[in-house]
Amino acid sequence: MKTRWRRLWQPSLARRMLLAQLGLLSLLWLALCGYAIYDTVHQNEDLGFDQRYELALAAARNLSGDPVRQRDMLQHIDRINRGDGVQESNPSWQLLMEVWQDGRMVYASPELEQPIRSTQLGVTQQVQTGQRKWLARTLASPDGRFVVTLAQPSDLASIYLTHSGFLLMPLLVCLPFMLLPAWISVRLALRPWRRVSAEIAERGPHDLAPLDYLPPHRELHPLVDNINRLLGRVRESARRERNFIADAAHEIRTPLAAMQVNIEAAIQRTPDTHLRALLDGSLLGVQRASHLVHQLLALMRSEAAGAGRQQNPLPLHTLLQECCAMLAPLACQRGVELELQADGDVKISGDTEGMLSLFENLINNAIKYSPDGGLVRIAVQSDGGQAVITVSDEGPGVAPELYERLCERFFRVPGQRQGGSGLGLAIAAVTVARHDGLLRFGPANGGGLQVTTTLPLAA
Numbered sequence: 001m002k003t004r005w006r007r008l009w010q011p012s013l014a015r016r017m018l019l020a021q022l023g024l025l026s027l028l029w030l031a032l033c034g035y036a037i038y039d040t041v042h043q044n045e046d047l048g049f050d051q052r053y054e055l056a057l058a059a060a061r062n063l064s065g066d067p068v069r070q071r072d073m074l075q076h077i078d079r080i081n082r083g084d085g086v087q088e089s090n091p092s093w094q095l096l097m098e099v100w101q102d103g104r105m106v107y108a109s110p111e112l113e114q115p116i117r118s119t120q121l122g123v124t125q126q127v128q129t130g131q132r133k134w135l136a137r138t139l140a141s142p143d144g145r146f147v148v149t150l151a152q153p154s155d156l157a158s159i160y161l162t163h164s165g166f167l168l169m170p171l172l173v174c175l176p177f178m179l180l181p182a183w184i185s186v187r188l189a190l191r192p193w194r195r196v197s198a199e200i201a202e203r204g205p206h207d208l209a210p211l212d213y214l215p216p217h218r219e220l221h222p223l224v225d226n227i228n229r230l231l232g233r234v235r236e237s238a239r240r241e242r243n244f245i246a247d248a249a250h251e252i253r254t255p256l257a258a259m260q261v262n263i264e265a266a267i268q269r270t271p272d273t274h275l276r277a278l279l280d281g282s283l284l285g286v287q288r289a290s291h292l293v294h295q296l297l298a299l300m301r302s303e304a305a306g307a308g309r310q311q312n313p314l315p316l317h318t319l320l321q322e323c324c325a326m327l328a329p330l331a332c333q334r335g336v337e338l339e340l341q342a343d344g345d346v347k348i349s350g351d352t353e354g355m356l357s358l359f360e361n362l363i364n365n366a367i368k369y370s371p372d373g374g375l376v377r378i379a380v381q382s383d384g385g386q387a388v389i390t391v392s393d394e395g396p397g398v399a400p401e402l403y404e405r406l407c408e409r410f411f412r413v414p415g416q417r418q419g420g421s422g423l424g425l426a427i428a429a430v431t432v433a434r435h436d437g438l439l440r441f442g443p444a445n446g447g448g449l450q451v452t453t454t455l456p457l458a459a
């Protein structure tokens with residue numbers, strides 16, 4: 001509930017456009033109302049219509065001998081004036097009449113409290129009586145005996161009351177109905193914008209390629225261009241960073257190798273057991289550093305290798321046999337047995353070096369984290385156009401909530417006693433992704449970890 005309120009109060013472009021549309025419409029409408037009212041006040045057609053006067057003047061003159069009939073007739077004309085058009089429905093918007101004969105008032109509309117008379121004949125004038133303002137026009141018969149004045153209220157209150165109904169109501173009635181179409185039009189207009197943002201949202205953290213969707217809309221071009229330019233800069237800086245790390249790792253490798261040779265020679269030559277123990281410790285440290293540098297170099301190489309890298313059809317059976325042979329001394333040292341079950345003709349396409357490094361990392365982990373004398377099973381199957389390779393061990397396994405972190409660079413399960421850099425699975429993940437494959441973790445039957453690699457079969 002709280003989040004919904006917060007969303008409602010959050011600034012929104014759609015709401016801004018909607019309000020601008022409705023605001024503009026209301027403004028135009030109000031300007032129109034203002035013009036209509038101005039027009040009514042300044043160019044009054046009712047008062048300018050001379051036939052009304054002629055009728056009243058003729059009636060007054062013809063019936064001047066019979067005051068009762070004259071009054072009746074004038075009253076009749078007065079009613080017709082008022083019943084004419086819309087005025088009747090609104091008592092504040094009336095055409096009122098006064099008739100004078102020889103300077104004496106013979107008729108006045110019943111609503112008139114005080115007599116109104118404009119000072120100039122034939123001219124529409126503003127006249128004030130008490131609190132009220134009127135627009136009045138007076139005409140006289142040619143002999144000057146009879147005078148007729150027609151008047152309309154001209155004070156703002158009555159004009160507002162009269163016009164508000166006719167002019168403002170349509171706006172008030174229409175606004176809620178216009179809200180939905182206006183909202184839909186704004187949403188439609190913002191659709192390309194949402195497409196761009198959806199494409200950005202779908203991106204993985206390592207996907208720095210330019211955006212695929214280039215909207216044809218002029219307003220979105222600068223946004224997409226700037227994003228693509230930024231992606232280009234980030235790509236370039238990531239490439240420079242990778243090159244730097246690779247160069248540094250490469251440079252460090254040579255002195256480390258020299259140190260290792262020297263320490264090994266020193267261990268062989270010294271009879272002093274205490275010194276030997278110290279040198280053994282140093283040798284271990286140098287070996288660890290060499291391994292880390294080797295892994296760093298491998299990671300940078302596999303990240304730098306693009307999709308254009310050479311793709312060979314590789315028989316998995318041979319590839320995995322090669323890996324097992326390479327790791328046999330390590331397995332032997334720990335008394336770990338390696339079991340390979342592979343179909344002879346499952347082939348994938350990829351680069352040999354990358355694939356060797358991938359399986360070496362997985363099998364190396366399985367051996368390293370197995371208990372002494374454990375069994376490491378490697379199995380290859382083909383399943384619906386995919387090669388499925390599983391490596392399982394009998395080690396402690398990994399808690400499922402940590403699976404998604406295993407491929408992060410330098411991540412190691414806390415409390416890990418085995419030495420390592422935390423880069424092996426990061427390298428494996430990059431290589432697998434480069435070959436359009438998938439790397440998944442799960443519990444093995446023997447209680448350890450099972451790593452499943454899925455790769456597309458060679459065409």
Ligand SMILES: Nc1ncnc2c1ncn2[C@@H]1O[C@H](COP(=O)(O)OP(=O)(O)O)[C@@H](O)[C@H]1O
Binds near residue numbers: 396397413
């Ligand atoms: N087979 C396995 N059994 C148990 N834990 C494993 C296994 N493979 C990997 N791990 C855990 O995942 C972490 C990351 O592995 P990796 O990236 O290969 O780094 P490293 O082996 O150099 O520590 C390891 O530190 C280890 O804690």
Ligand SMILES: [Mg+2]
Binds near residue numbers: 364423425
């Ligand atoms: Mg490892």
